[in-house]
Amino acid sequence: MTERQNKLQKYAAPALEKGLDILEFLSLTDTRPTLSQLATGIGRSKNEIFRMVIVLEERGYIRREEGEYFALTDKLSAVAAKRSNNSKMVEIAGPFLSRLADETGMSNHMSVLEDNQFLVIASTPVSQNYGLSVQVGYRFDFFGTSAGLCFLSEFQRSQDRIALLSRNQPTLSIAAFSDYDQHVKNVQQDGYAVLPNPEAMSIREMSAPIRHVQTGSTIAAVTIPYFSTDENANSISKVAAHLLEEVGKLQEKIALTIPAIRMNNFRYAQND
Template identity: 45%
Template sequence: MTKTEGKLQKYSAPALEKGLDILEFLSLTDFRPTLSEVASGIDRSKSEIFRMMIVLEERGYIQRLDGDSYSLTDRMSVLGAPRSFNGRLAEIASPYLKQLSDETGLSNHLCVLDDNQVLVIANSDAANNYGLSLQVGFRTELAGSGTAACLLFDRSDSENLGLNPREWEDLGGLLKGFDTNGYVQSRNPEINSVLELSAPVGIGVPLRPVAAITLALLDSTALRNTIPDIADHLKSAVSALGQKIDISMPSLAQKVVSSGY
């Protein structure tokens, strides 16, 4: 036994070992095994691996098929593949968007500034039977957008963004609500009956926006009465996501601090 092996064997993580055994077994099989066959294949009992299988399925690493058989998903490949800034940001944001839609019953989407447009890079469908959402990849102009106002609240270069003075002034008007309430409430520029609540996802001190989360709801008296509660959930989500980005993407946080990105 080498010195390294001896040192490593002092530490054990049985649950992790079971999870890795399951993933490795599924990666090598040329069929789709049942729970019993997975247990037999890694020399464990069904009761030993049952909870681990549930967790791996919930986290998206394996999938259950017809006949209670199992196979790997492509999640491992996705995790190992190089990803763009937007791709990494979307994956980090996913659980926060899901929690926000569960808490509010409303669809939401995550946007970034891209080529002087607002670009949707992630979304989460409503927990209710219907909702208003934008598809990933959708682009819209900056003018009149509450989402754009959140993405630009620390900027002053309207000409470089392709906005005329009136459009820039309108965005500034939307931000008055942000200064007071911590979020922007606006009407959708294309559908007047749709209200949007937006808040920036910021990192650094002072706060610099790297993205924005927007919730959309049909304008009605009943829903308007719930806006303060919805806004509280939104502000909690952007705050938590900003902290996660600070931890998960330190190079971006450093860029913000050093260059005011």
């Protein structure tokens, strides 16, 4: 046995291997197998794969059809497409976000909506001795954030926005939703919104939406976090002007480079 084979054996993950075997088999077959046929196809017993099939079904990667037949869903393709779009946006946004950081002297980050949470896909620090920055890969909740307001601003009617929030945050009160919803008009009128960070009230976050010109869908938000000080308060209008300028240029570049994409899970939730 080679050194590579020894390493592979040492770090083997049997459960993962079963899951991958199932997905690969379903991707290659033209028929929809039963559990028994699926087990035979990958050289395992029904008992070996039963739990993995349940997990893959619950996570939306496979579906069970009438007659206990199994088939792949399009989730794998959707995940791959989303990753591709995210990578393209990060590449395109780099120069714009860097220029924004230089112009404002403040860090910024770009986030997209995934499963009703935000995922930071790009983060641009500043060259000063200190600043606020967020790591790429960081996830944060939708509700209560200025980035969340950017996505809600697509909807013109307050009742539609509150209905969507209620479905995705069922434990929060209508009063809390209504208070948050009052800030949506700031994005609709001014193109950006400012809110305290939900976890650190001394930090303010200014966010502006990135919309795809062809679809009008909000595909990301650019956020500038900053400390709530008198000095920063005096420069807020200049920071906002730089933010809107760079976001506008970025939107134009994305429209020319990336085909019409739908990345806003919230937008289509009302039609489920």
